[in-house]
Amino acid sequence: MEPDFTSHPDDTRLEMYSMGKLGSDEAAAVEEHLLLCADCQVRLEEAETFIRTFRRVAPAIETPRPRSAGWRLGAIAAALVLASGLAWWGAQRGPEPPPVAVTLTALRGDPAGVAAGRHLRLVLDLTGLPAEHAYAVEIVSREGRAIWSGTLAAGRTEIETGKPLAAGRYFVRVASPRGDPLREFALRAE
Ligand SMILES: [Zn+2]
Incomplete structure (x- = not known):
């Protein structure tokens, strides 16, 4: 048996x-x-x-x-x-290190710098955007390749990314649930 x-x-x-x-x-x-x-x-x-x-x-x-x-x-x-x-x-x-918070502002000239290889908590400046029930947030490489995407609930401005970034330059894009681009932030991981 x-x-x-x-x-x-x-x-x-x-x-x-x-x-x-x-x-x-x-x-x-x-x-x-x-x-x-x-x-x-x-x-x-x-x-x-x-x-x-x-x-x-x-x-x-x-x-x-x-x-x-x-x-x-x-x-x-x-x-x-x-x-x-x-x-x-x-x-x-050991415990997973806590995500690093990075504040992204629309008016910033230089890309926001973050530590490569760490989980991130993006703090997004959504001032002045049309009210939506949620926003689509996406990280793309400088070449436009999708790296990570998530959904930000209405009334929230912070979102944790499940994916550490390799060193390089990125864009964080915020769009409406229908996919209309609303705002873009520059990000530099090093
Ligand atoms: Zn049993």
């Missing part, structure tokens, strides 16, 4: 596993599922508790096989190693 990571073994199967009544292939499949499924780990505990209780009343029943206790310790150890590994990995990666 193939290991099955998606379907939970039913109660009967768990009890049979606990009592060592499954064939080795079936037992291995249940164990592989148990490694990944916290719900079934709890169910196994309950099944074993039930069997122990039942055994006191009816001593003839077979005892849970010792290897299931060993398996639990192994699974807990594996989970701890995994958790500490993930914590270490998270610490190495």
Whole structure:
């Protein structure tokens, strides 16, 4: 039988596993599922508790096989190693640096400078633009190639770009939802 990571073994199967009544292939499949499924780990505990209780009343029943206790310790150890590994990995990666705010004004002569390779929060001067329910914001390269686009809700003037810019010159274009160009800002990443 193939290991099955998606379907939970039913109660009967768990009890049979606990009592060592499954064939080795079936037992291995249940164990592989148990490694990944916290719900079934709890169910196994309950099944074993039930069997122990039942055994006191009816001593003839077979005892849970010792290897299931060993398996639990192994699974807990594996989970701890995994958790500490993930914590270490998270610490190495560190938090994502916050986006750099860049204020773009329509009257500015020079392009606004930003740090290349950082996420940006564009602060846009939309003074005097016709009222729209939203604005389309686009970053294009100096050659006019689309780099990033987003939508700015009405009443907002700030938008975060999900894409860090490589060093170079860009234009930030603001358009109506119908695509009419409304304003353009120059941007320099370095
Ligand atoms: Zn399960």
